[in-house]
Amino acid sequence: MANISKRDRRREREIANAAKNRREIIAAQLNRRDMMKAGLLTSAGYLIHKSGLSARAQFSGDCDNRWRDGSGGNGTPVSPPTTPFLEPMPIPPVAQPVAALTPVPQINPNTAAGEARTRPHQAFAQFVPQKLYEVHQREVLISMHPQLPLQRLWTFNGTAPGQTYVARYGEPILVRNFNDLPANNGGFGLQSVSTHLHNGHTPSESDGFPCDFFGQGNFYDQHYPNVLAGINSSHPGTGDILESMSTLWYHDHRVDFTAQNVYKGLAGFYLLFNNFDTGNETTGFRLPTYPDFDIPMMFNDKNFDPDDGLLAFDLANRDGILGDKFLVNGKIQPFFNVKRRRYRFRWLNGGPSRFYRFYLTKTGNTNHPFWIISNDGNLLKNPVQTTTGLFIAVAERMDVIVDFSSFAAGSVIHLENRLEQCDGAGPTNNILPAGQGNKVLEFRVVSDAVNDQSVNPATNPTFYQVPTRVTERIKRCFKFDRDNGQWVINDKLFDCNDVRFKVKRNTAEIWQLEGGFDWSHPIHIHFEEHQVLKRNGNTPTLIERGRKDVIRLGEGDDVEIYFRFRDFVGRYPMHCHNTIHEDHAMMLRFDIDDVGNDNENDCGRR
């Protein structure tokens, strides 16, 4: 069944040889000087990236020519070989509500019962939860590939990715979130958590602020109003329909330990529907029906120990961890059967650090175009067709429409990442030839009867216009840089208790974000979606022009965004979503209140 091409076989052999070579070096107990003499190690201390030693040997050569010295960590392990496309892609189960919670959820933190929340719910009485959920974060043994041993993953109710919440605007929910994680972490992870809903219009106390973490044995009630921005301000009672979101995700956000905890499994999808984006292809925008033809896909790259096949996380890496195994919904290189019709795929780059550029590669290494309909969970004004792949930074979500109707039953199409990246600093921006990138998923076209009533993106349907702007109260500027290997934002370091600036509730602001030398950062700002006004002085592309919550800052990039901060108050962070950078303090805290201040407004110092 698994259709392994010659190239894949050669690649697998190459990886296996590389692993063998490394093991032999270790077995021979060659010391550093011996290895340098033998030309196997650079003076910087890493195994030389050359064919037979590196799993990335097939890359363009730029990876060897850069001045950077390799993984930026403690050497990247070469994972054991695995046969691609052996197992079907899992689809995380849908979360089911419970009839009642004991004790009954309340506005003030129920500290006596073990609740870890420190602040009262600010919108509970207004948006009384209509559905209640109970989730337990716990360790479970899970297979990521049949040729690897079971992995000790940290899960939400037993699955990784966690269960998918299927929510509707106008239907508030409450999730009682228990921490039942073990003290014994198996090598990495901390049994202290804060679950962030990325990027709900959520009151601060339920947002999963990185410093609202709680320990094993405690629980935290998270109230998700599922309301549109503007409901208590610009659009009283309804909110602004143009601020509708669709594809959200939730993940651990524990300060200093986010990368470890998310790498261990603590992430899942949260989908929001409304009267336009209905989940039914015969109504509203007529997007492919959920769940049959509307499929969430979380991408992660991970490393596995070459000796025992267990999930490996490099605790010494500060640049960004790149994996040599590519997972979709928790499985290494699975396959997915599709019918000859249109599908909505909700693509999420779950990190930790890699940037992707995805192509659909057909037989003969030709490219199959597809349509982008949504960026970071925000439906675009109109679908945008791409013939040159789709770039996705960590934490970005891209909903796409792929039409398989032109394929004969039995056809095989690969979802392939063709963006070259050598280390955690960022991609080289070289595009690898079709068929030579990382094939993460195999689509297999089956011959079942076809019924497709979903909208054809080629008819140019209109989804949401970009929301209108109001006059901004202030412009703030942020420069992301490094100081002796410490990440700084406007030259300052992170502190959970340090409120860098205050935004006045229900006002608008312009923020200018500027990237530093030689690094790429996906910058995420909690709370409302922003609009990208300018990228390096230019109008953004059609895909970036709408609403977003992750901004890619490449080397020296200068991006201007428009923000509103409506309805709720409290603390929120801005941070790099390369979770390795994030855990090394590339973050700041801002608060929303009814006064605000003008800090970080020094835009002229460059």
Place this chain on the structure above:
Amino acid sequence: MSDVSRRKMLAGLAVAPLAAGVVAQASGLDNLLRGLNPTLEKTEDTSREKTRKKYFPNFELTTHEGKRVKFYDDLIKDKIVVINFMYAQCEGICVPITANLKRVQRLLGNRVGKDIFMYSITLKPEEDTPEKLKHYVHMHHLKPGWTFLTGKPDEIEILRRKMGLYTSNTKQDKILTNHIGMVRYGNEARQWWAMFPGKANAPWIVESILWMDEGKVKQQPQERTPKVRGMNHKH
């Protein structure tokens, strides 16, 4: 059962129930495996040993008091530790970081040297003899529980790399006055490891270090008192 045969058995078992591709079934599998091998929890986890081998070579170092110690056995094992790199004559980033860590030591009080141990390893072992490091400790009026260490240059270089306290920009990495300002902290027995920037606010660093205390991790959180920068703050 040997490691290899158990692994094969696990891998074999994993295929059948998961072929349906539903991750939810893994919890059932979990129970099945625990039923087959109730000692799985104990026999399987060799991670502490792996972590030790990967990050904490047991090199011999010499303290500022002239005592010979083993890096893993004597300094790291079973302890909550704070580790950074510096050198005595450094006029760059070491100065503010040493001053900041001194504040951290003061705030941690008598726990330093009892269950929390601070280590500063020299980047210039050829220059920094134990006597010079002792002089450094006296000059800065540092209290016991914070140990300065020197050793063989090759081994110190390996230690620095294994702990990730270097910069991957090879040119910058050679400029010692501008060496990395990150500080590693962790709890060895629990394999909880992270880093903080050496110039971060001292009370915040202290809070981070205290999370490594097992009791603290389980303790219920307290509301934080925000520190707010002044209006129109300039820097």
